[in-house]
Amino acid sequence: MTTTLVKQWLDLDQNPVTRKQIEDLQTANDTKQLETLLSKRISFGTAGLRARMEAGFARMNDVTVLQASIGLASYVDREVPDATSKGVVIGHDHRHNSEQFAKLTALAFVNKGFKVYLFKGLVHTPIVPFAIDALGASCGVMVTASHNPAADNGYKVYWGNGCQIIPPHDTGIAAEIDALADKTTKFEWDLSKLDKLIEGETIDNRTEMQQKYNDNLKNLVHHKFEPSGPLASGVVYTAMHGVGYLPSIEAFKLFGIPLEDVFSVRKQQEPNPDFPTVAFPNPEEHGALDLAMKLGDAQGADLIVANDPDADRFAVAVKENGDKWVQLTGNQIGILFSAYQWDQYKNSGKKIAMLNSTVSSQMLKFMAEKEGFLYEDTLTGFKWIGNRAIDLEKEGYTVPFAYEEAIGYMFPGVHDKDGVSASLVFLQLAQAYGGGAKLIEKLNSLYDKYGHFAEKNGYYIAKTPELTTEAFKHVRSYFKGRFQKGDYPKTIGPFDVTSWRDLTTGYDSTTPDHKPTLPVSPSTEMITATLATHDNPDEFIRFTARGSGTEPKLKIYIDAKAASTERAQELAQETWDALDEEWWRPEESGLQRVH
Template identity: 50%
Template sequence: MSSHSIPISDLANEWLRLDKNPETRKEIELLVQQNNTAELEARLRHRIEFGTAGLRATMEAGFSRMNDLTVIQASQGLCLYVLEHVPNARERGVVIGHDHRHHSNDFARLTAGAFLAKGVKVYAYKNLVHTPMVPFGVKKLNAACGIMITASHNPKKDNGYKVYWENACQIIPPHDEGIAKKILENLEPWTWDYNSFDNPALVDPTAELVPAYFSEVQQLCVDKAVNAASETKFVYTAMHGVGYPFACRVMEEFGFQPLVPTKEQVQPDPEFPTVAFPNPEEGKGALALAFKTAEEVGAKVVFANDPDADRFTVAEQQRSGEWVLFTGNQIGTMFACEALRNWRASGKSDAKVGVLCSTVSSSMLAKVAKVEGIHWEDTLTGFKWIGNRAIDLEKEGYNIIFGYEEAIGFMLGDIVRDKDGVSALGYFAQLASRLYREGSTISDYLESLYQKYGYFASANSYFICHEKETIDRIFAKMRFGAAPEADPQGQFAHKLSYATHIGPHKVAHVRDLTVGYDSSKPDHRPVLPVSAAAHMITYYLDNGCVFTLRTSGTEPKIKWYLEVSASSQADAEAQAKAIEAAMTQQLLEPEVNKLQYRTSS
């Protein structure tokens, strides 16, 4: 029987039959007593979807939410899928980590219990770790998979369940579909074990793996003695997350003086009391306390990690006194150029050196690679694609020295094939220290790169939209027009009819990775993988502007990534701003569709 035809009262009874957590049981019981059908429908009618991002949702009762029951069900499906598809999985085991969010510890314990119940070896970090410690653990221990309980930079009400495959990368298709199927086949809890961390069969690998991790990160250090002599002060914020002890340790490994902490934000706090959105990408508002701390101690540079410390960003006070928060694309370009500089300084050959970025990231990295004569590729959005592609290229003999996505995620070397905000912090401290020692600044360095490779300006943002039907309608209009025609060849339900102009600019070609269409190819088939699970359309304009519109796998957002290159920064920024305004009004129609504008923390 389809869940659509099941009476909501039956779904509520099924929840109450399965759930053993008194708090979440009480939530559903109260909704039943209140006859709150709308809320029961929202929570119980549809299951939380397991995808390449794993799980992420609000923490509350219901099949569509993050809670003890849905975590156990996900763990059971994952466990059985791994046992079927990974050789010697039971002996190789699983690595589990968790952040500081509400219920993260319980979710980690319940996950461990599900695997232990099937005789799988479990390595669980009992204390808080930053997300990269899980893929690092999978790599070092040759484990069958890894799970990190975190919602990264989402609001405090959310939590998530991120899965890494045996290659220490986030899962990609078809594993997501296979795991989702196994979950649905194994919904009856076979255990509900909050005491799994006390099980003698469970191993806490912290004492072995944390030193091993920093030993590998330390190899990114160019000259520890020079760093020790640096007089540059760095202020740091952990955004109320887990990053502070790891950030302190990486600075020590690189030889630097201790970080200056933003005291209000460096201790883990699941309430995130000083920021509405604990995401350093959200703008200067999120870093206001760090800027205040920096000004009090006379520091010119601020570093930030997101709450699970897999992302990193940097801001610098200008000579005018203004603080500039660098974009992910700007930081990524600086990282790439510094990584290449250090690679060459070590005497290694440029043969088969490569860099990677996501397809919505800046074209500047491609320009750098072309000028410098190294390999560059773009991938689908997300580090699952960057990491897996890096591994594939390594098998072909490439040295992938750097990879990034514009959402402040950076991968340096092969320590983990995932973004890592801690290794990034140490590496950037090394770059900034060198620049200041030479009498330069971070902004000066970026300007020198623009002068060498061209000026690039980005306009990246999003609208919030909680109605999936509205989002689907917006993208359908982009594909098929306001009055869609029938497709005479029968390839699509309607004839594709993308915009021919955005404002005054002609559309040169369009790539749609949702339906599998690329007008620039002779056969109209895109090179990158196609996925109907999310919307993603890229427009290439005749003036060289490229922008992508896509939906998020973890948040109710329509995101866009727009970039223009020009002969000056002012011209590039002016063009980017004008095209962004034309694009949003023409394609997204925010007023008509009642889209919520981005708000800063």
């Protein structure tokens, strides 16, 4: 078996580096590692591809990228009218092999007869879905692994509506990739021919598209920088070794803040695929903003804004009481954005809708009920948020904002998360609300108005997918000894269960027919429930438990509302403890607690 797999790989791979990796393992007779790399194909899902870069059908490399591109081009050509003339948009970031993977993608589409818009140089992820809309393209690909470790890369696919793909396209593309995998052996790999194959006028000029993107950003400018205002002490910015610095500088210019008042973290400013100053290039991670905080201290600034490496996410830290840096959570940033955008649109006469994902805070729902705009939640991921926003816009709504707690924020003009537009809007927000040091006060005033919310999010390590499946099987059966559709627990710990939605089995206690309004997926574990305390009807808890589709994790998101932040924090912790004891039972289930 291993010998056959090795032959299959060496018959395909023309990259000397990855060929040697397999040849060396063959020489060492390392059959275990060879089977790990070769026996299973990298899975293609709604996030496209993402994995470690090395040889093998299970990893990111020239072969798997080319096979994915051949399958994707074939699927789009069949499913989209005039797909080849509409073309494909392809961009890439600064990671190792990103340019190579983007060119291989372009080569596959050219050979299928597609017009190709291949960005010259590095781009931030949001400009790819923006360009799809601007050019009327049939689809797009961004080569990036976002904020994953340096050894990883990825292949993010967008449909012709400028949104990440959703079912059934993910399974359709995966099936086409598998069906055409053997066609790679007949493929022309010579990238030196690429510029000749793609006509000059079909290669999109990055500068021209960046200007169109900036023109859209102008629509997000409601307030210009005030030289003597609350941001006069300056703002710290970090690109986290990614591609965000140049597009963010253009956004800062639109706001009007002098560039000498934008203190960039120099060691993290330039694209560097090795991310030398951070253990994990995600601004949410502990320690990732240490250099930014040190710079803020030196410059006397009280506000830090940050992007992740491909600049589709956005993070914030503020200096509370002038001496201590506090990093805001994704939900806190989201609710500040929501309040600011509502202030800009509430007197517009338009039908307003704002969205967040089901794992994000319900504070937006309570704000919507009080203020009178439409609120909806979606499944996790901007593929769902963006597509639902498009549907609502077709129904006559304006969607000025949507977000997910994992520091993703969407504004008009791009139906995906965009860390650059988030930076532009947040600087205006910070100025309007009194500067970085005053944002905690603003949050507290919003809590006083809509309810005090606190979150408790975390995860358990599930070393095998079966552990996650068994954990949810226990949840569905423990309260009656056996599972029947429609059953659900009436209590969890000290709380009463007031609603129950199981998107794996397809049950929702809140709808007349008990069918969920959100998509059901039997292959994905996901339960959402709301809880109430016995003696206070104003207290509210909502949690979602789900299996991760990309990591060996069982993720928990708890959102609690109470009369004070301290009480909300207590409720969130009590819920976590009850779920740990009754549901997940690490000592028995094999799940591993992560503290």
